Amino acid sequence: MPTNRFCPRLSWRSGAWVWGLWLGLLVLPLRARAEISPDVRRYLLSINRLIEDLAYERALEQIARAKKVSKGPEDDVAVSLYEGVTLAELSQGRQEEADAAFQAALFLNPDAKLPLTVSPKLRKRFEAVRQKVLKELASRGERPDALKMDVPESPQPVVRAPVVSAAPVAEVATEGSSLRERAWMPAVVGGVLAVGGGVMWFLASKEQGKLDGPSEDIRTEKDARAVASRTRSLQSVGVG
Structure with missing residues (x-):
């Protein structure tokens, strides 16, 4: 070789x-x-x-x-x-x-x-x-x-597709987002209020329980009137 x-x-x-x-x-x-x-x-x-x-x-x-x-x-x-x-x-x-x-x-x-x-x-x-x-x-x-080009080719007209602006789409999307935000905000606020009302109603029930039987917090007629006043106030806040 x-x-x-x-x-x-x-x-x-x-x-x-x-x-x-x-x-x-x-x-x-x-x-x-x-x-x-x-x-x-x-x-x-x-x-x-x-x-x-x-x-x-x-x-x-x-x-x-x-x-x-x-x-x-x-x-x-x-x-x-x-x-x-x-x-x-x-x-x-x-x-x-x-x-x-x-x-x-x-x-x-x-x-x-x-x-x-x-x-x-x-x-x-x-x-x-x-x-x-x-x-x-x-x-x-x-x-x-x-x-690499042996024979130059004549330029061909370029047909361009019409350009569609994307602004309306963005605007619609923004508007849709605003509507959704406005739709769920009342629900959230309502939920918060419902929870708060429940807490107030619980406190009112607790105060009312003091009037139903003997309680260390009620010793005089003045104490009973104060408890009754707080009960009405808490019930009003819970319902309202």
């Missing part, structure tokens, strides 16, 4: 991203696969096999051939992304070349995503390159979205 003469073997993550590359080629959305030409797709499958065998130099040779049969920006973006990943895994000394490949893809499509699973470190580096590309495009006054 071919070996890499520039760097040590990949760590534990090599198997994960190789299988991610293979699955990425197979489960691409139909639209995305349709945008990549058949010739380039065959080269990408070959590149996947070489990467699986750790034959990075031969993979780069296939990438160079894939560039020659590219049919458009979609092919260029896909090939450049694979080139960037291959260079990044090939050797730590070729990181600048990997960044250049990522830039080539991102300038064509700033929203491009890596088509295979990579290490968190490499993904972070890729996102850093994306931010650099976006910053450069902004300094030129170019919008990334405009790069």
Whole structure:
């Protein structure tokens, strides 16, 4: 099996991203696969096999051939992304070349995503390159979205639905709340009065009980008249 003469073997993550590359080629959305030409797709499958065998130099040779049969920006973006990943895994000394490949893809499509699973470190580096590309495009006054538009479409009239003010609804809700408040307030007041009346009636009954039989509070006729007066007063408050 071919070996890499520039760097040590990949760590534990090599198997994960190789299988991610293979699955990425197979489960691409139909639209995305349709945008990549058949010739380039065959080269990408070959590149996947070489990467699986750790034959990075031969993979780069296939990438160079894939560039020659590219049919458009979609092919260029896909090939450049694979080139960037291959260079990044090939050797730590070729990181600048990997960044250049990522830039080539991102300038064509700033929203491009890596088509295979990579290490968190490499993904972070890729996102850093994306931010650099976006910053450069902004300094030129170019919008990334405009790069994807081949033929500008004529603006269509926008039909807006009439805006219904929400003020009447709020007013009705407020009025309803006021009515409810006015409805339950008499009930609460009535309940309080009923409780108070019951207490007064109880006290009046207690005072009247003193008149029905012997009581320590009634020793003279004056005391009896005072108790009778308090009883009538409490009964009047309780009923009223």
